[in-house]
Amino acid sequence: MRIARFVVDSDPMYGVIEGDEVTQIAGDPFFNGVQPTGQKFALDDVRLVAPIIPRSKIVCVGRNYADHVKELGNEVPASPLLFFKPNTSVVGPNEPVTLPSFSEETSYEAELAVVIGRICKDVPVEKVNDVIFGYTCANDLTARDAQRSDGQWARAKGWDGSCPLGPWIETELDTDNLRVTSRLDGETRQDGNTADMIWGIPELISYISEAFTLLPGDVILTGTPAGVGLVREGQRCEVEIEGIGTLQNVFRSH
């Protein structure tokens, strides 16, 4: 099932996408389940927004694809390398991203995002599926110069707009072997596969939930494959994940 968040006139609503239509859901599916209202809209007549703005956190995993670890000259960490993005970093599909004022080197990073569906802590590997609501595409936008200079990555990876999410949440997905690609102005730059993750989703969520209680709507970014590179004002970046769809954003200068 594809769950989207969208705007027709004013306040965002949730809906289920089927074909080129979206059927409105009553309330918030993270708390009320999926209860369609019967109200339908043509997808062309709505504006999709970020499918989730976490109430708590986005937990990200760095260096989780060996080929990307190598391209940046790093070493594979001994345990998952975790960092946070705040909820103010989220933008939606087709929403323009304003490049950060403090950086001259912003990079795209295509990533599979896991959306949490239940409050949970210390989740065993074999129970991880029970706490997942679904999956979406993410772009872990990174100010490389700030990442090098700052040591901690809060600013480099947490600026307003640094976390495009969308276009919707796919709730049924086998994530073991999915192509993860990014394109810059239509040209393929990253072409990886979730099969090459160093830590898989069950291990990641189990590990993360040892440290942090996860809340419904929290998002986990699972790392990026090789092929990252810089973006410039006016360029368009697409993140496509097999079985989900394509998240597209255009960059503008500050």
Add this chain to the structure above:
Amino acid sequence: MRIARFVVDSDPMYGVIEGDEVTQIAGDPFFNGVQPTGQKFALDDVRLVAPIIPRSKIVCVGRNYADHVKELGNEVPASPLLFFKPNTSVVGPNEPVTLPSFSEETSYEAELAVVIGRICKDVPVEKVNDVIFGYTCANDLTARDAQRSDGQWARAKGWDGSCPLGPWIETELDTDNLRVTSRLDGETRQDGNTADMIWGIPELISYISEAFTLLPGDVILTGTPAGVGLVREGQRCEVEIEGIGTLQNVFRSH
């Protein structure tokens, strides 16, 4: 004015503390202003809880007192060193803190916390006072072993319970010259002064707001003076800040 969040029977309420009484406020003072209802309680009859659970983020500043930078063998960073704690890390005054399962070396760090009152971005240094709601005490609890091994500090400083806040928010405070102390089982361990911050609050909030939109209820932790050390199960840590009050928590094993 001292604004507390407290529980009598079930749901938390906000109130204004005067002497040994607390007067209930209608709704959320971050959005509705301070409108006392007239309903009063004796402070002894209520349970104080964390004065704020941020809807978005806690932005923390590392290495902001030269004597603390020195005691850990670090160098003063060229710009404020920023990291995040998630809102799931917050606990209130007198709430027990469960030591993290993945660490054998948890340290206390007494810090002045700034609570943001208005949505803001790119705040000039001279306008910072306009966006501050008030100040409270924080304990930036840190798993030193994870901090050393992980590189990024999300796990070391973001675990459930790693951010005690309280006991209340003081809205009127000149923060230029305030004693910041911590005591472990009654024995003074840290005894610093906000006058010794490397970056003052105006510079910090201006810098932070260049990267992140700050929302009402977001919290900024401003760094810790020298004297940090480890805590054990059963110990009691107090953070006292002149003009605010004392935040106390006891540690228990996982």
